[in-house]
Amino acid sequence: MEPYESRLVEWLKKNQARGTSLLQKLVQEGSTRGNESSAQAVVIEKCRELGLILDIWEIGNKQLLSHPYFCSDRKVFEGNPNVVGILKGKGGGRSIILNSHIDVVPEGDRNNWLDDPFSGKVKDGKLYGRGSTDMKGGTAALLLALEAIRASDITLKGDVIFESVIEEESGGAGTLATLLRGYTADAAIIPEPTNLKLFPKQQGSMWFRISVTGKSAHGGTRYEGTSAIEKAMQVIEQLQSLEKKRNSRIDDPLYEHIKIPIPINVGKINSGSWPSSVPDLAIIEGRMGVAPNETMENAQTEMETALLALQQLDSWFNLHPPTIEWFGGRWLPGNLSIEHPLIQVVKDRYASVVNSQAVIEASPWGTDGGILSQVGHIPVLVFGPGVTEVAHDANEYIHLKDVYLVAEIIALSIIRWCGIDH
């Protein structure tokens, strides 16, 4: 380890409390959708302290709203800005984007929480609260890494572009807006909760809604009607076959230990309004997983084709074809080669800090990395503290030592990636 690296590691050891305090403040400013401004204020304050060049703006211009990958159920984002803080390099090095989202999912039923959902309480090395894992722990790790670099008097060659975006949980409009504003780099790291695994590939996904038609009748003469529920069951079986077919194609070794790499999840069904009537409409909603190496459009076409094929199985579907709508959430897949230099750098720094080999896997969920890579053509690695199991649950927490570890690995990786000016 170089002397400046040792200095940095030493500083981090002594200043873990700074990371904890920052994370606590971030969690305490509950930033559910539409309420991100006060948590962004904490970010802005820290960026100012670090001397970053700040860009704070409200997203939602025409260019964004009309972009083919703009995905949101709202068009006005006033009052809750995106924040970008730039640590300008001396020049001559590779640049990097550090992207994290500030929005958190709702806290759900407060009765399921032992403490206030936004307490930020620390107990037994864990920090509790909505967003602690997803993904303010990551945000804190990034800012702590930058603070360590600054505090250790290290001057980088490449630029570091720190991004604190809104709207990740609702389709990624915040990250898309950073691209449209011109922010790009030679690579990006997103510290979503990977439990310190390296995720060069991420499953993309999108939501679908299928409407299945039946014919109503009185339940006592149900044979005079056609049950939309029974027809919906055939549709679901068709989706199950499609899932099997799609997954049998996946041969990427990163998916070796994953039971269903790209699942088709039927998350919702609603049909009928009266127990003794034959229902004439069933609505199915679900999430289709998208493989790292396929496009959203191809995946959509494949499902639409499978629904059409139902007409060969049952003549009912000839006259009453199920209709499909792609609505709501959409997350592009990520697909970085494990040979990419960024992976090599982080893997190497991981090994030196943790003293063991990093696990490299494909993630079962998409991140804003899909937008950075597919729209922005930026190589993206997802790597961060925390485990997804607790992410959207009550009593969400994060192990603080993982936050410090990630801060250290990312700080050392940035130095290697961007290069330093001696």
Added chain:
Amino acid sequence: MEPYESRLVEWLKKNQARGTSLLQKLVQEGSTRGNESSAQAVVIEKCRELGLILDIWEIGNKQLLSHPYFCSDRKVFEGNPNVVGILKGKGGGRSIILNSHIDVVPEGDRNNWLDDPFSGKVKDGKLYGRGSTDMKGGTAALLLALEAIRASDITLKGDVIFESVIEEESGGAGTLATLLRGYTADAAIIPEPTNLKLFPKQQGSMWFRISVTGKSAHGGTRYEGTSAIEKAMQVIEQLQSLEKKRNSRIDDPLYEHIKIPIPINVGKINSGSWPSSVPDLAIIEGRMGVAPNETMENAQTEMETALLALQQLDSWFNLHPPTIEWFGGRWLPGNLSIEHPLIQVVKDRYASVVNSQAVIEASPWGTDGGILSQVGHIPVLVFGPGVTEVAHDANEYIHLKDVYLVAEIIALSIIRWCGIDH
């Protein structure tokens, strides 16, 4: 035909307009649940005019509410009385109950109606409006029959007990209350819309709600959870097998032409609240048909046993057995032998009036006849004007000539059944 019968038929021919006018008034007093009083006032007025002994009372006493066959989601029925009108016989004859319900189902979306749902409009021999078929046409036919008997100076030997009850559409509490108040007879006719067919047997039915448990997970790792929707599909398949098994047992020739004599209808399913989550609960609601010769309790036990049997098919159900609840609607089956003298009388009078043989069938739905027969042990025939296809629909109507026909057949049947005092 006896001279007094000819007199009666003659009177009816001349006084059809009286029946039409009565039916019109009944339909115009829309009597959805809880709003039956003004239509009952029309009934009461007619009963007074006919010199019937009136009994008007609000149902809902302790005895009713605690009766094992009391089935209602409310306990207070104030302001909307049951009405009974008795035409006392001279003695020495068989008595008969004429039962019809005054409550009608809601009109639904008014936009689907060409006229006001309670217009009572007459056009091309049809009278339109909610309740015209189900079953104010029947009520009007009964009262017209009684009026014809009175107008023809016929004195009956047996008593005629005319009942205009509430709550048929919601579980039969009105008819149950007549039994508890002491009203019984040697037989009963219920002029529900049978399209002039004779229904000595009626399919009973009851509602069920099955809760199926899964295990939630993120849709991207759906294999970590267990889909309540997929488990519910297994439950529905089990219900389909049970339906097949139950119907294979039915060998009553009255069911010869009925595809599924006692269907199990799954009318509703609701599961999940988020497209990209694995749902952990599915709720199925439906209606179980009950055969004329079986008890509600046996049918319930058979379904509960079928659900238990799922545990042999799939170990998931061992730890998470689906639970069943019998809620809401419950209609007891009716089961009168086609050899019963009442059937013979009505069949015979039908033939003489219509000049063809009456069709005798089993009905695909229950009526208050189930309560009269199973609780009151009264032989019941269901026979009336109108077709069920229009019963609960927009633009409900009835062919007026069928109302007059039924009035004539029932009046002549009453004379034969009760006997007359020459």
